[in-house]
Amino acid sequence: MTLQERVWQRRNRLRNRFSSLAASEPRESPAPDVAPRRKATLADVAERAGVSTSTASRALNGHGGLAPATRAAVQDAAAKLNFQPSALARSLRTQQTFTVGFVVPDVSSPFYAAALKGAQGRLEQAGYRVMLMDASLNVDRELAALETLLSHQVDGLLVASTGMPRALFDGAVGAAATPTIFFDGVVEGTGEGAVTLDNEGGITLLVDHLVEHGHERIAVLAGSQRESAGAARLRAFHTAMAAHGISPVDRYVKVCDWEIADGRRAGMELLADPKPATAVLASSAELALGFMSAAATRGIRVPDDVALVAFDDPYFGDLLEPPLTAVAYDAREIGATAAELLVEAMRSETIAVEVTVPVTLVRRRSCGCQPEASR
Amino acid sequence: MTLQERVWQRRNRLRNRFSSLAASEPRESPAPDVAPRRKATLADVAERAGVSTSTASRALNGHGGLAPATRAAVQDAAAKLNFQPSALARSLRTQQTFTVGFVVPDVSSPFYAAALKGAQGRLEQAGYRVMLMDASLNVDRELAALETLLSHQVDGLLVASTGMPRALFDGAVGAAATPTIFFDGVVEGTGEGAVTLDNEGGITLLVDHLVEHGHERIAVLAGSQRESAGAARLRAFHTAMAAHGISPVDRYVKVCDWEIADGRRAGMELLADPKPATAVLASSAELALGFMSAAATRGIRVPDDVALVAFDDPYFGDLLEPPLTAVAYDAREIGATAAELLVEAMRSETIAVEVTVPVTLVRRRSCGCQPEASR
């Protein structure tokens, strides 16, 4: 692909960033109220208001008692100069950045994007900014991300781990003692809290439903086992099967990564089996999509030839063919909840807490259910 | 939904953040090499290496000439103390943060999430961090986001505008003179560059294809007209229609927001028309999905009763029923390209540039095309 480029005519944005006519000599120019060329500092405001910087600071931050008149004068000056305090300087002094680090395996995944959105909203509300790092599904980069964040002195950390060992995490974050809440991908035994989906409950719902439909030869497309969610789901699968007295066939359990392509590949293998499973449980929407794609190319019909259910209800779930039976939950909520816990942890020393977000079963046609009367 | 909470046993993360045994007295404790309780500062490193802070700084940053021996000593000390320079202090001093602000209308939208991912990768490669702000499809919040970012002294801005007037943008960013690259949502006439999709080309592809199928009564689900991309697509629609000598029916052009629900609503209206259009062009994948949903509940079949094409090829495009004919492009690339331009703009004073990312037509069944032999 080639890009088309076109050079614009050069615009004349004034950028005399280095012009030295700061506020040292308050020139009597005709338009003193216009936004200053160099960014105004607290000193500029103070000078203009005819007070000291400390007074100016207090006036702006509403601290200590001070004459209403001076306060007004300062505020006025600040407004006129369009003063924006430097977050950098303030943070350096106060040792608080009001910034939290957000680390995920892959921002472009709908799940993490939604979680990010949820968290962002809550954090902004509480006055925090988000610094985002994408670990690219890679432990080393996750570690690097944490270090970067720490060097920026974030006040807190929201992390969905790619599967980092505890020792590594504590080594990096331990010394800084930065409050951390995990979500989805948890590092066991550390952090001030964690919020996860009800993986066990969801998988149980799915397995039970498949069994209700009469299936016993159930295959599973398990996601990456390095991530806590993937491991939890596979574990839950075995438990749920055992509860029905069914022992899963080894050939039917496919551990793979989370991408559509992985699901497709695993699906092809499953379908090539001489005695294939009659139902498939996909650990994520992507894996289900991959399986559907595999089934389509093999000419296998879902649900007639093989039933399919998934953990994750994509927003286009009922526009697929067939509409996908899935476990649904609110991805935004998981982020929002994690953010809430973090805010609390940053404010006070709270005890650690673990919360799990509930899930529900959405019955559609891919499992063999009949469509309901109407929508 | 109620959340399940469980309080963990209190872990004993040592957090003597305020313990005062900094490095002032280098205690002869048995394990001096262990990570220090309070974060090590450059002064600590210097002291340990027996040099001044300036020398330590130079040694670590590879500046000016200095004895190999001392350099080694400093580096050694830094390693032992696990020294991480404070990004805050460094930025305050150098007036460079190596952070860029990223502003989008909605992070959880697949398009922006992908763009973010693309940008993040390139920026990280160039040594920049991303500070993310979600404007929630709202001009005021976009403005607030810009101000926050500016107060953090970001080195550059990557923004997909929700449709902010130029004066407002310049008022906020002008004084700071922070390099800005727009993508997707452009504020005309400002910034150092912009990267957009080939909206005209894409819409033309779609209209032409529909006309090839023999359609004349073509409806359009246009997105929000406050955003530059939405406006450009609607404009292109009129142009493309005119090129075929067709004058669009007013009732057939539906301006609405970008959500699935909006598409569904507009779709319902379209289908309720006494003499409905024979084809629909959706300005985005979400709008197409909304239309499909409307068609489904009305019992209208696509493409038999009405053809459908969309600008945006969702990744599950061929698993829909019917598979969606759409204009495809690489969302990640748009972010990556924007990031590239920004990095360049931050490094040198470059002239402004406008690049457009190419799009392609993916023919599937929703337009009335027959499926190809096999996949």
Added chain:
DNA sequence: TTGTAAGCGTTATCAC
């Protein structure tokens, strides 16, 4: 009520 001064942790400009 307000001002003076110290300091957050760096880097840069000088001397030595």
Added chain:
DNA sequence: GTGATAACGCTTACAA
């Protein structure tokens, strides 16, 4: 080569 010293822009004791 290396070390004082002065910023960067702010907050906060402590004085006045």
